[in-house]
Amino acid sequence: MNAEAEIAELELAKIRGTLCMTNDVVAAWESVLHACKAKFLALPTKVAPILATETDVVVAKDYLENAIREALTELSNYQPSIDPVRTGSVTQETTEETAVVEQPKRKVGRPKKGRTIIV
Template sequence: MANSGESEVSTSELAKILGKTARWINELTREGVLVQTGRGKYPLAESVQRYVEHLKKQYEEVGGIDYAFEKAAHERAKREKAEIELAAMRGQMHRGEDIAAVMNDMVGGFRAKMLGLPSKVAPQLVGKTETPVILAILTQEVHDSLSELSDYDPRTFLAASEDYVEVDDDEDSG
């Protein structure tokens, strides 16, 4: 109810003040956002305050900042970052630049062996005329070169990492 000194306005006047239509004012009245003091009469100050509160609620529902949600999202991101860092320290995950360094060394070594293959094998093939003998020599050298690529050792990646820390599994379970 309006105070005795508070001015009252009609539906059309309130609509004009709020920049809306009379139909819209009636809808907000049905929803309980606005309260009439009599048929088609509204307390001006209270109606404006109720309208502002209504807008605040709508803002929070559709796009306002929910600080509890934002805080939870921030904490979740911090936890995920800590889990990633811990996995890297334990050697369970490797940084891209560490993988690139190890793989570049590995492929570089393989490339060098393959490029050196002709000069290494040519002297062995001098005077050989039987295809099976030549084939066996070439096959053996290719296999030797390829074996370097198959010598995967996860510790090679750990040695390249600045983050890796040796963790005793017994300490971790306590």
């Protein structure tokens, strides 16, 4: 199959909504994960004043569980601003873009004992 036919097939798949660009999918997932992070990092600020005065463990657990369920419900309705199926256009240049470029791995966690970190 020649390159023009492949490009035409990619264009058709894009129109049908069965093809999406890798960078658009990554951007959409980054948006979703950012929303999750923000929602869950806001929970302590929201629930701490109520839980600080609560003496009944069952009531505190129920309140915390309800706050988490509320956050999850809001996140389940989250719509990222990027629709991977609707953005971008398939051209010869963008088909080369879809190759996944491996990012260098970052070290996560605490350093091992005896090792110093130079910043």
